Amino acid sequence: MRPAAVLFDCDGVIVDSEPLTDRIIAANLTRHGLPMAPDEVKTLFRGGTMASVAETARTRGAGIGENWIDDIYAEIFQGLATGTPLIAGIEAAFDALDAAGVAYAVGSNGPHRKMAVTLGQHPHLHRRLAGRIFSREDVARPKPAPDLYLHAASCIGAEPARCVVIEDSATGARAARSAxxxxxxxxxxxxxxxxxxxxxxxxRDMAELPALLGL
Structure with a gap:
C-alpha cells in the first residue's frame, strides 16, 4: 500500500551538502586542537545537531568557545552558498509523488537558515516545498526523538502510521522508528x-524510490 505521506530528511537526501560540511567542520576542529578528518566527522556526527557536535568535540579536547556554534554555522553557510547540488534523482522522485497525489514534507535537524541557503539555490524546488519545510527549531527535541517527524506529519494532515521517512542517517532512522x-x-x-x-x-539509488513507495 502506498503511503499517505513521505517525509524527507534534507542534507544527504535532497541536497548533497554533507561532504562540504564535513570538510569545513573537520578543518575547524583541527584548528581548535582536535585533529579530525572529514570521514571521522561523517562517522561521529552524521544526523546530529551542531550542539551535539560541540559537546562531543569539547569532551575530546577541542578548545572551542561559547560562540562556536554561531561561528561554525557562519563558515558552513558561506561554503554551502558557493554551490550545493541536489541529490541525483530527487526531483524525479518528487515528480512521481505529485503524479500519484502523495503528500510530502521535509524534516531536518538543521536550522531553517541552512535550508534556505541550500534549497534556496534551487528556486523551483524551494517553491515546491514551500510551507512543508520543518526544522529541529520547530520542536522541543531533535532527532533521534520522534518530535520532528510527528510535527511534520501533523502539519500536512497525515497519520504517522501511514507515513514513510527517507533518511540517510541512523539517527534519523531511529527518529522515524520512534514516531x-x-x-x-x-x-x-x-x-x-x-x-x-x-x-x-x-x-542505493534515488531512482528506486518511486517503486519502493508503491507508486
Missing part, C-alpha cells in the same frame, strides 16, 4: 548496515 513510521535508508555508498540496524530498509 511509528516506516523508513527507507538512502545509502548510495556502502551497504547501509547502520541504517538497517536502526530499522530502515536501505536502498
Amino acid at each position: 511509528g513510521m516506516a523508513c527507507l535508508g538512502y545509502a548510495p555508498l556502502g551497504d547501509g548496515a547502520s541504517l538497517a540496524e536502526a530499522g530502515a530498509r536501505p536502498f
Whole structure:
C-alpha cells in the first residue's frame, strides 16, 4: 500500500551538502586542537545537531568557545552558498509523488537558515516545498526523538502510521522508528548496515524510490 505521506530528511537526501560540511567542520576542529578528518566527522556526527557536535568535540579536547556554534554555522553557510547540488534523482522522485497525489514534507535537524541557503539555490524546488519545510527549531527535541517527524506529519494532515521517512542517517532512522513510521535508508555508498540496524530498509539509488513507495 502506498503511503499517505513521505517525509524527507534534507542534507544527504535532497541536497548533497554533507561532504562540504564535513570538510569545513573537520578543518575547524583541527584548528581548535582536535585533529579530525572529514570521514571521522561523517562517522561521529552524521544526523546530529551542531550542539551535539560541540559537546562531543569539547569532551575530546577541542578548545572551542561559547560562540562556536554561531561561528561554525557562519563558515558552513558561506561554503554551502558557493554551490550545493541536489541529490541525483530527487526531483524525479518528487515528480512521481505529485503524479500519484502523495503528500510530502521535509524534516531536518538543521536550522531553517541552512535550508534556505541550500534549497534556496534551487528556486523551483524551494517553491515546491514551500510551507512543508520543518526544522529541529520547530520542536522541543531533535532527532533521534520522534518530535520532528510527528510535527511534520501533523502539519500536512497525515497519520504517522501511514507515513514513510527517507533518511540517510541512523539517527534519523531511529527518529522515524520512534514516531511509528516506516523508513527507507538512502545509502548510495556502502551497504547501509547502520541504517538497517536502526530499522530502515536501505536502498542505493534515488531512482528506486518511486517503486519502493508503491507508486
